Amino acid sequence: MLAPEIKTREKPLDRIDQLVAAHRPGYALTRPFYMDPEIYERDLERVFFRHWHCLAHESVIPNPGDFEVFKLASEAVILTRAKDGTVHAMLNLCRHRGAEVCTKPKGNAKAFVCPYHAxxxxxxxxxxxxxxxxxxxxxxDHGLKKLHVRVVEGLVFISFAKEPLDFSEVENLLHATAGQYGWGKAKVAHRQTYPVDANWKLAVENYVECYHCGPAHPEYSETHALEQPLHMIEELNAKMEARTCALGIDVGSGDHWQTSRNNKEAIHAFRYALYDGVKTGSKDGSPLSTLMGRFSDFDGGVTSIHLGGTSFLVCYADHGMIYRFIPRGVEACEMELIWLVDEKAEAGVDYDFDKLTWLWTVTTDEDKAIIEHTSRGVRSHFYEPGPIAPMEQNELRYINWYLDEISRPVGA
Structure with missing residues (x-):
């Protein structure tokens, strides 16, 4: 006798899941993804607290006892170097009543004393x-809540997750990329934070595509061939790789951009050429600082790294850039830029501060304005997302990645 058929009722989609399901493939996100407080909270839970983030370069805490407090979304993280030289990251929350135990932004201390009950x-x-x-x-049983920490090629990464995503592919690719550029023996030359009146995703989407580079960044486009479609710079890229090879350097690249379904962190590293005669990312293409890592000469190329959804790295032969995107609220975020140079380079001797920072300061000022223009437009009740252009392939991939991430509860 056949068993009676049992009909199961699928759990109905909640409002956010319905918005995800209604997303039109190949198009930008709709208005609620940039303005809805509930979606912002899900962003934090399923993207920000699930993935790894580049917090800093370890040279900001060079000595035992050094510390700095970093604020990310609603969280405050104390980054410290202990007496034995190890790097730790802890939430700035007393385990008694939740008061902030570290009340200074940075410094050197053997201990942190909670100002409430000591x-x-x-x-x-x-x-x-x-x-x-x-x-x-x-x-x-009552120490400060610790975050997971990895230090790779001088870069400090943290994860809020109870069980962090596998970091091995990231670590291997960073050794093959940032490692060749000597980032493990670099130091911070400058840091600049840009407050942006926009949802954090608008800022990231702007960063990952260069469709806007030609019209919006004339200074960048004078020297960087990425402002052209990739198929149009194949010859320039081939020349770049030949120069790199002639220097005896094999700078890695790799596409491991993936969702967290397989419990692995996402990373994508790719290389592209500067225009002929341009050595580095400067106003006129001339050198900015001493060569780094394995480079004995300039190869006229750039290595770009996208990592975990909020961290982005740019490697030149004589300096480096870290781009950090930090949510601050449903319609507010920050972009922090960190300039790296060789640890032995001296300001005013080996590099000129104004020349070193010029290009990415100009470019980020322009980006801030563009992102805020877009944010104001997206607030319109009549906004409808348009199709993603071919040169925005990384933005399209980012959107698809993001939608997959917020579709799955933590632990799924």
Whole structure:
């Protein structure tokens, strides 16, 4: 006898899932993805707290006891270097009543004393003292909440996730890319934060495509061939690779841009040429600082790295750039730019500060204006997303990646 057919009812899609399901392939995101507070909260839960983020270059905390506080979305993270030289990242939350235990933005300290009830933590996060607590109180159970940390080629990465995504492909590709450029022996020459009145995704989408480079970034487009479609710069790219090879350097590239379904972090590294005669990312293409890493001469190329959805790296032979995108609210974010030079390079001797920072300062000023123009337009009740252009292939891929990420609950 056949068993009776049992009909199961699928769980109905919630409002956000319905918006994801209604997304038109090949088109930009609709208005709610940039303005809806509930979507912003899901962004934090399923994208920001799930993935790895580049927090800093470890040269910002060179000595034992050094610390700096970083604010990301609603969280504050203390980055420290302990007495044994190890790097730690902890949430700036006392395990007693939740007060901030570190009240200075940066400095050097052997311990952090909560200003509320004087609970005292070591710079590795361990609770050292909790005054007037009962005898059965266990200090070892009440250290600061630790984040997962990886330090690769001088770059400090953190993850808020309880079980972080596999970082091995990222680590291998960073060794093959940033490692060739000597980022492990670099230092920070300058940091600049740009507040942007826009949802964080508008800022990232702008960064990952160069369709806008020609009309919006005339300075960048004078020297960087990426402002052309890729098929039009194949000859320039071939010349670049030949010069790199002649220097005895094999700079890696690789496309591991993937969702977290397989529990792996996403990374994509690619190379592209500067125009003929241009050595680096400067106003006139001339050198900006001393050569880094394995480079004994300029190869006229750039290595670009997209990592984890919020972290982006740009490698030149004589300097590097870190781009960090930080949510601040549903319609607010920050872009932090970090300029790297060789650890032995001296300002005013080996590089001129104004020349070093000129190109990406000009470009980011322009980007901030563009992103905010777009944000104001997207607020219109009559906004309808248009089709993604062929030169926006990385934006299209980013959108598809993002929609997949917010479709899956944490742990799925």
């Amino acid at each position: 609970w005292t933590y070591g710079n590795d996060g361990a609770l050292k003292a909790a005054r007037l607590m009962p005898k059965d109180f266990k200090r070892e």
